[in-house]
Every structure is written in structure tokens, then in C-alpha cells.
Amino acid sequence: MAGLATYMQKSSKPPAAGNGQRKPSLKRLNTSFRNPLLDIVWTELNTKPRELEELRHVSDTLADECIRALRVKAGTDALKALDEYVSAPLGQKDPNGSIMKFKEQIEAVPEWVDWGLVRQGQDVFWKYLVPVIIVLTNYSLAGGFASGKVTDILSCTNYFSTPGGTYQRMLETCKFLLDVMKSTDCFRPFKGDGWSSIVRVRMLHTQVRLRIIAQAKNRPDLYDVEEMGIPINQEDLLGTLCEFSIVVITNLRKMGIHPTPNEVTAYLHLWHVIGYYLGVTGELSNHMVSEEGATALFDSIENHLVDPNEGSAKTAHVLLHSLALRPPLFWPYSLHTAVMRMLVGDKITDSLGFTPTPWYWNMIANCVLFLIRLLHSSTLFSQQRIYLYRTFVPRLYEAFVARRNFVDSHHRKVHCDFTLKYIPHLAEESKED
Numbered sequence: 001m002a003g004l005a006t007y008m009q010k011s012s013k014p015p016a017a018g019n020g021q022r023k024p025s026l027k028r029l030n031t032s033f034r035n036p037l038l039d040i041v042w043t044e045l046n047t048k049p050r051e052l053e054e055l056r057h058v059s060d061t062l063a064d065e066c067i068r069a070l071r072v073k074a075g076t077d078a079l080k081a082l083d084e085y086v087s088a089p090l091g092q093k094d095p096n097g098s099i100m101k102f103k104e105q106i107e108a109v110p111e112w113v114d115w116g117l118v119r120q121g122q123d124v125f126w127k128y129l130v131p132v133i134i135v136l137t138n139y140s141l142a143g144g145f146a147s148g149k150v151t152d153i154l155s156c157t158n159y160f161s162t163p164g165g166t167y168q169r170m171l172e173t174c175k176f177l178l179d180v181m182k183s184t185d186c187f188r189p190f191k192g193d194g195w196s197s198i199v200r201v202r203m204l205h206t207q208v209r210l211r212i213i214a215q216a217k218n219r220p221d222l223y224d225v226e227e228m229g230i231p232i233n234q235e236d237l238l239g240t241l242c243e244f245s246i247v248v249i250t251n252l253r254k255m256g257i258h259p260t261p262n263e264v265t266a267y268l269h270l271w272h273v274i275g276y277y278l279g280v281t282g283e284l285s286n287h288m289v290s291e292e293g294a295t296a297l298f299d300s301i302e303n304h305l306v307d308p309n310e311g312s313a314k315t316a317h318v319l320l321h322s323l324a325l326r327p328p329l330f331w332p333y334s335l336h337t338a339v340m341r342m343l344v345g346d347k348i349t350d351s352l353g354f355t356p357t358p359w360y361w362n363m364i365a366n367c368v369l370f371l372i373r374l375l376h377s378s379t380l381f382s383q384q385r386i387y388l389y390r391t392f393v394p395r396l397y398e399a400f401v402a403r404r405n406f407v408d409s410h411h412r413k414v415h416c417d418f419t420l421k422y423i424p425h426l427a428e429e430s431k432e433d
Contacts, residue, residue: 045296056229065098121270
């Protein structure tokens with residue numbers, strides 16, 4: 001409780017409609033910008049589409065300038081290149097000081113960070129591990145492809161074009177989660193696994209962004225920066241942050257699992273910290289202080305971005321096919337689609353080209369979710385569950401996933417790292433390196 005009180009006091013510029021201000025009036029979205037695939041109640045906490053559109057043209061400037069100065073090539077570990085530059089004798093060329101500015105930012109700890117809450121947030125992840133993974137795979141990732149603009153960027157990179165490549169991305173996402181959920185020590189600069197994974201992902205985002213922008217200058221017909229926005233912009237980053245944080249909380253409740261208010265605040269704070277090191281900037285990131293603010297932010301972004309296209313449907317199908325009968329859930333494809341429909345809803349699931357779920361798969365899905373709810377809605381043995389998951393899941397991952405190196409459809413070994421292996425090509429002949 002002390003950590004919660006400290007955080008709420010130290011959080012800078014919390015969202016409006018708090019601290020004794022009048023409660024937000026509930027107003028339905030104006031039909032001129034209401035998304036027909038969604039049913040959102042518009043409040044004073046929501047962000048207007050115009051503001052979000054502006055964010056689509058805001059980049060991660062510090063990381064962009066750092067990567068340009070380092071001249072990191074595809075296949076090279078960008079964080080290692082940064083570490084080597086910092087450790088090298090003085091005299092290397094960095095006329096604008098962009099490399100050192102980036103280093104200072106990723107090493108800094110904002111004054112609002114409460115490490116006690118970070119630890120509590122990590123405990124929430126482990127306490128509800130199985131339902132969290134269900135939400136992330138079937139809602140955040142599969143359902144998240146309903147954003148045509150985001151899917152178009154993925155299409156440029158070929159990251160999700162084949163089941164093998166898609167599964168590799170999933171393994172890397174799992175590795176990222178395991179790294180950032182270890183302990184508060186995992187956020188130690190240049191030493192903690194969590195911090196290293198976050199910064200590597202941020203630098204990978206930057207490499208992809210710069211590559212697409214450079215190639216789009218010659219091929220605006222395939223990616224129009226003016227119309228689509230800067231690749232992996234601030235709205236995209238905020239949306240991703242919400243998918244891994246508030247979306248998890250709201251969908252746990254859909255499954256009948258109800259985290260306590262303190263658990264919700266701690267989990268949001270954990271992802272607020274992760275977002276800072278991922279390069280999320282601006283006042284909107286402060287919406288992560290409260291559940292109401294985070295929910296309103298996600299609703300606004302979802303309303304603005306959800307617009308499925310052909311690439312959305314293809315990518316969502318490829319993702320669920322790549323996960324079929326494989327870790328982390330070992331579910332068949334039809335069970336994934338049934339649970340996705342329950343969580344995401346019929347409108348978006350239909351828009352992504354998924355056929356109606358047969359009654360027997362609905363029944364199986366309901367039974368599975370009932371068992372999950374039964375095991376995770378009780379506080380009985382919750383501390384023991386946290387300890388067992390935190391201790392043994394990373395070991396199981398290393399033993400049966402990372403070391404085994406699952407093979408893809410082309411019988412190539414699947415391994416995990418965050419270097420730029422898929423070089424964005426804005427052409428139909430794109431293929432993996």
C-alpha cells in the first residue's frame with residue numbers, strides 16, 4: 001500500500017477528471033468518427049482522433065539519431081554496437097552527441113518510478129500467467145492485426161508473412177516477456193536482461209522505421225508516409241503498450257478473473273516503466289497511471305486504428321496457424337479461433353475473415369476457460385503459484401524452446417534475437433534474409 005500511495009503522488013500530470021474535478025460525462029461517439037466495428041462510450045478522458053493522427057507523424061527522435069550515428073547494419077546487435085561505442089576510447093565521430101544523448105536517456109530512471117510497484121506488477125504477471133498468455137495471443141496479437149496501418153508496416157518487413165517466421169516472432173515475444181518479468185534487477189542498464197531486451201526491441205523498431213522511410217522515398221505507391229504516418233510512430237507504440245497492459249486486465253475480467261485494484265495499478269505501472277525505455281514519449285503515456293485513463297487511451301486508439309484490410313486477415317490467420325499445437329499453449333487452431341471470437345467479439349473476428357465457430361468448439365472453449373478461471377480466480381496458493389511460475393517457466397523455455405530450436409515449415413531452425421534479420425523491402429519480391 002505504501003508503494004501504491006507513493007506512486008500516485010509522484011506520477012506527473014495524471015489524466016484529467018481526477019483529484020476532485022467533475023466526473024466525465026458519458027457521451028456516445030459522434031457518428032462522424034465512430035468506428036462501426038466497435039461500441040465505445042466516449043468520455044472526457046478519451047483522446048480525439050485529430051490528436052492521435054498527429055502522433056502518427058511523431059517518431060522516436062533520440063533512437064533515430066543514435067542509429068544513424070552508429071550506422072548499424074542488418075544482422076548486427078545494435079545494443080552491442082552501442083556498448084562498444086561507449087566503451088571505446090574517445091575520438092569516435094559523434095558530432096551531434098546523439099549516441100550519448102540516447103545512452104543517457106535509457107540509463108536514466110524517471111522520478112516517478114516505484115520499484116516496489118514494479119515488483120508487484122511482475123508478480124501479477126506470474127500470478128495470472130496462463131490467462132495472460134491466452135489474452136496476449138488471441139486478443140492483443142491476433143485481434144491487434146485488425147489495424148490495417150499496423151499490418152501494412154509488418155507486410156513491409158515480412159515479419160509475419162510465413163508460419164515459420166511468425167512463430168519465430170512469437171518466441172521472441174515470449175523471451176521478451178520472460179526477460180522483463182524476472183525481477184527489478186532485470187532493469188539495470190547494460191546488465192539486466194529485461195532492460196537489454198527492451199532497448200534491443202526499441203533499436204530494432206528504429207532500424208525498421210528508418211529503412212522503410214528511406215525506401216518509401218523511391219516507392220511512395222507502396223508506403224506513403226504522409227498518409228500512413230511514420231512507421232512505428234508514437235500512436236503505434238502507445239497502442240502496443242495498451243495491448244500488453246490494460247487489454248490484459250479487461251480481458252481477464254471477461255474470463256471471470258478479477259485482479260484487485262492494487263494489482264491493476266501495479267501492473268499498469270510496470271508497463272508504464274517498460275514504455276519509457278521503449279521510447280514512448282508525450283503526455284499520453286501518463287494515462288497509464290490509472291485504469292480509467294489507460295482504458296480511455298486504448299479505446300481512443302482502437303477506435304482510430306481498427307480498419308482491417310486483406311493483409312490484416314492474412315496475418316491474423318498466419319499467426320494462429322503458426323501457434324497451432326505449439327508452445328506456449330499447445331492449442332489446436334480451432335480452439336484459438338473460438339477463444340479469439342469470445343474475447344475480441346464477432347464483428348472484428350468476422351472482419352478478419354474467420355468463419356463462424358462450430359458449436360462443439362465453442363463448448364470446448366467454454367470448458368477450457370472455465371478451468372482457467374477456476375484455477376486463477378482464487379487467492380489460494382497464489383504465492384506458491386507465483387514462485388513456481390517465476391522459477392520454472394524460464395527454465396522450461398530454455399530447455400524445450402530456445403535450445404530445442406523448433407523448425408519452421410522450411411525445416412530451418414527457429415532461434416530468438418532482436419537483430420534486424422528481415423530487411424524491409426517495399427516490393428513483391430521481398431523474402432527473408
